[in-house]
Amino acid sequence: SQTIHQWPATLVQPVGSPLSLECTVEGTSNPNLYWYRQAAGRGLQLLFYSVGIGQISSEVPQNLSASRPQDRQFILSSKKLLLSDSGFYLCAWSVSSGYTFGSGTRLTVV
Amino acid sequence: DQQVKQNSPSLSVQEGRISILNCDYTNSMFDYFLWYKKYPAEGPTFLISISSIKDKNEDGRFTVFLNKSAKHLSLHIVPSQPGDSAVYFCAASGTGSARQLTFGSGTQLTVLP
Numbered sequence: 723s724q725t726i727h728q729w730p731a732t733l734v735q736p737v738g739s740p741l742s743l744e745c746t747v748e749g750t751s752n753p754n755l756y757w758y759r760q761a762a763g764r765g766l767q768l769l770f771y772s773v774g775i776g777q778i779s780s781e782v783p784q785n786l787s788a789s790r791p792q793d794r795q796f797i798l799s800s801k802k803l804l805l806s807d808s809g810f811y812l813c814a815w816s817v818s819s820g821y822t823f824g825s826g827t828r829l830t831v832v
Numbered sequence: 833d834q835q836v837k838q839n840s841p842s843l844s845v846q847e848g849r850i851s852i853l854n855c856d857y858t859n860s861m862f863d864y865f866l867w868y869k870k871y872p873a874e875g876p877t878f879l880i881s882i883s884s885i886k887d888k889n890e891d892g893r894f895t896v897f898l899n900k901s902a903k904h905l906s907l908h909i910v911p912s913q914p915g916d917s918a919v920y921f922c923a924a925s926g927t928g929s930a931r932q933l934t935f936g937s938g939t940q941l942t943v944l945p
Binding site: 814 | 866868876936
């Protein structure tokens with residue numbers, strides 16, 4: 723079966739600290755992978771997407787970066803977190819028109 | 833520029849009645865539309881979708897209507913149940929290899945018992 727794993731579920735980080743969120747998928751090959759963020763009171767904003775290993779497209783200029791070192795692994799990173807990076811981060815994958823979302827990571831930058 | 837808009841941030845409906853959630857889009861290249869339901873601290877779950885070649889799709893209590901000329905779609909939930917209380921996101925995708933979704937800002941539905 724096709725599943726998506728995202729961790730950690732919650733994270734509290736001080737301003738200026740680094741960030742690494744990981745997402746892995748199982749049961750599929752060569753999926754399109756996505757990172758979304760839901761900020762408080764706002765909708766889901768696409769941050770990055772990847773159509774293959776090493777291929778990253780950024781939708782919004784910001785303090786974050788993404789990498790895809792393996793076909794089924796997608797990583798969201800930051801060298802120095804800002805307060806405005808707080809939010810709910812979601813990983814997703816698709817192989818056709820269907821999307822599956824991970825369970826999300828609640829990031830609070832203090 | 834918001835390409836997908838949900839102009840109602842919240843909606844309250846009595847249990848058993850119909851819930852109607854609306855969504856407007858501006859990009860005429862969108863050809864596939866989806867509705868997601870989201871509970872706090874969880875990822876969105878897929879509800880129902882519609883292709884631009886159709887104007888209606890029904891799945892149990894959920895029906896999505898698409899009016900391409902008006903660039904408008906709506907989600908009808910009948911009858912509404914308290915467990916339907918959640919944030920509902922409208923999403924759209926167009927052609928292209930990545931087929932990334934563009935989401936609306938969401939509507940908080942509260943079904944009152």
